[in-house]
Amino acid sequence: MTYLCRPIVNDRFMREVQFREAVREAMSEEMRRDERVFLMGEEVAEYNGAYKASKGMLDEFGARRVIDTPIAELGFSGIAVGAAMNGLRPIVEFMTWNFAVLAADQIINHAAKMLQMSGGQYHVPIVFRGPNGTAGQLGATHSQSFESMYASIPGLKVVTPFTPYEAKGLLKAAIRDEDPVLIMESEQMYGDKGLIPDGEYLVPIGKANVRRTGDACTIVSFGKILKTVHAAADELEKEGIEVEIIDLVTIRPLDLDTIIESIRKTNRLIIVEESFPVASISSEVAYRVQRNAFDFLDAPIVRLCQSDTPFAFSPTLIDEALPQVKDIMEAVKSVAYVA
Numbered sequence: 001m002t003y004l005c006r007p008i009v010n011d012r013f014m015r016e017v018q019f020r021e022a023v024r025e026a027m028s029e030e031m032r033r034d035e036r037v038f039l040m041g042e043e044v045a046e047y048n049g050a051y052k053a054s055k056g057m058l059d060e061f062g063a064r065r066v067i068d069t070p071i072a073e074l075g076f077s078g079i080a081v082g083a084a085m086n087g088l089r090p091i092v093e094f095m096t097w098n099f100a101v102l103a104a105d106q107i108i109n110h111a112a113k114m115l116q117m118s119g120g121q122y123h124v125p126i127v128f129r130g131p132n133g134t135a136g137q138l139g140a141t142h143s144q145s146f147e148s149m150y151a152s153i154p155g156l157k158v159v160t161p162f163t164p165y166e167a168k169g170l171l172k173a174a175i176r177d178e179d180p181v182l183i184m185e186s187e188q189m190y191g192d193k194g195l196i197p198d199g200e201y202l203v204p205i206g207k208a209n210v211r212r213t214g215d216a217c218t219i220v221s222f223g224k225i226l227k228t229v230h231a232a233a234d235e236l237e238k239e240g241i242e243v244e245i246i247d248l249v250t251i252r253p254l255d256l257d258t259i260i261e262s263i264r265k266t267n268r269l270i271i272v273e274e275s276f277p278v279a280s281i282s283s284e285v286a287y288r289v290q291r292n293a294f295d296f297l298d299a300p301i302v303r304l305c306q307s308d309t310p311f312a313f314s315p316t317l318i319d320e321a322l323p324q325v326k327d328i329m330e331a332v333k334s335v336a337y338v339a
Contacts, residue, residue, distance in 0.1 A: 013198045020190040022164035023053040023129075026171035027091060029200075031061055034089065037175055040067040040076055041093030041130075050095045051131065051190045077103035077128070081110045084126040089175060094130035097146045097184060103128075111180040112155030123178045129171070131187035132160075133224060133274050134322065140310035145275035147222070150182050151252040152279070157181045157205055158251040160223045164194035166249060169203030177205065184251075186224040208255035210262065214242030217268040217332050220259055220285055222248040225274040225323065232328035243332055251281055259285065260293045267298040268335040272323050277305035299335040304328060 017025070031037045038061075039054060045068040048055040058066045069076040073094065080090035094100040100107070111124045133145040151158045157179060161167040167185070174181035211226070212233055221229045226247055233243050244262050248254065263269055269289055271282035282303040289301060304323040312318055332338075 014195040015198065016193050016195055017164050018190065019161075019164045019167050019185075019192045019194070020049075020051055020053045020055075022168035022194075022196055023171060023185070023190075024055060024057065025196075026168040026175070027054065028057060028060065030172055030175040031057075031065060034175075036087060037089045037091065038065040038067065038083075039091045039093065040069055040080060042069055042071055042095050044068060044093050049093065051187060053190065054093070073099055073103035074106060077106040078110070080126055081106050081114070081124060084111070084124045085114065085122045089125045089127075091127045091129065091175065094128065096142060096187070097130055097132040098142050098144055100128065100130065100146070107150070107156070107180070107182070108153050112153050115155065115179070124180050125175075125178050126180050127171070127174045127177075127183060128180065129174075129183035130185060131190075132184035133186055134306075134311060134318070135187045137313050137315065137318070139313050143311035145184075145223075145273075145306070147184055147251045147273075148275060148280050148284075151281065151284075155180065156252065158184065159205060159249060160184045160251060161203075161249070162189075162223065162226055162247055164192065165196050166203050166209075168196055169201055170205065170249070173202045173205050176202075181205065184223065189224055203249075206250050206253045206255060208258040209247045209249050210244065210258065211247050212243065212245040214244040215266055216241045216336050217243045217270060218246060218259070218262040218266045219243050219270045219272060219328070219332070220246045220248060220282075221272040222251065222281070223274060225272055228323060228325055229272050229328060232325045232332070235325060236329055236332055241332060241336065241338065248281070248285075254284070254288070256288050256292065259289060260296070263289065263293050264296050267296055269297065270302045270304065270328070270331050270335060272304045272328060273306075274322060275306055277303065277308050280305055299337070302331045302335055304331060 045058040307321040
């Protein structure tokens with residue numbers, strides 16, 4: 001299935017690439033453009049990356065700029081923060097954001113706070129990226145989504161690319177950003193294919209994307225669970241119900257204007273996310289919408305989240321834990337008052 005991306009403003013040739021190839025192109029292009037950019041992480045060099053997102057980069061850029069690290073997330077994240085403070089622009093790849101909890105001190109207490117604590121003397125231009133969220137039968141400790149945790153920290157920007165187009169454009173924008181940017185990918189999407197243009201382009205941080213237009217209900221979501229949202233929208237269309245799908249793309253800063261513009265048309269809101277319901281992104285979106293667009297709502301806001309339990313290993317329990325197509329369809333019909 002092809003998902004809507006932002007329109008290309010000219011007639012440049014479009015080509016199909018995998019998500020991992022888009023990531024690699026972004027990193028390689030920025031490393032050619034700026035010699036201060038370098039990549040570090042577990043298995044990024046000799047092994048070409050755990051998900052082959054850095055394939056061939058060691059051969060092109062050498063061991064000084066594509067650096068294999070020990071299994072020590074706190075240590076190499078600290079090295080990256082220090083490098084950024086001294087004028088370099090590190091890209092830190094985590095094998096999974098589940099392992100990055102070991103680096104949380106450097107991300108939250110140093111990268112996020114250094115600009116303020118130094119009185120504006122030290123920017124920390126650094127990208128932390130890697131797979132996030134569920135990926136099948138990996139168990140509770142390897143299946144968590146961390147968008148809301150990091151989005152709650154002032155000083156951090158958090159983005160979630162859904163297509164190869166955004167994977168490349170957002171990563172390039174993040175590398176050029178003067179502040180820390182966290183990129184939450186999905187290991188189940190590295191093989192996904194999509195169209196990107198030849199030549200230079202950036203995807204701006206802080207702008208949501210309307211992936212599907214409709215007038216029955218607004219569905220806000222982000223990340224891999226958008227595939228389920230699109231599948232539900234296809235089924236609803238067969239019943240004459242047209243929903244509007246908004247991909248947040250950037251979790252922090254949140255593009256509230258795009259959401260409210262859609263709600264002014266549909267008068268209904270459902271938020272779907274692949275993470276725990278307490279203190280979630282859906283909680284924040286729901287609050288901001290009722291605070292700023294309450295008069296446009298004709299039905300209560302509905303949230304569909306992962307179950308409030310550690311993630312299961314059993315495939316049956318996994319299906320129960322995550323929002324499914326039927327759950328989204330039922331929610332849409334409930335807010336649209338369709339029997």
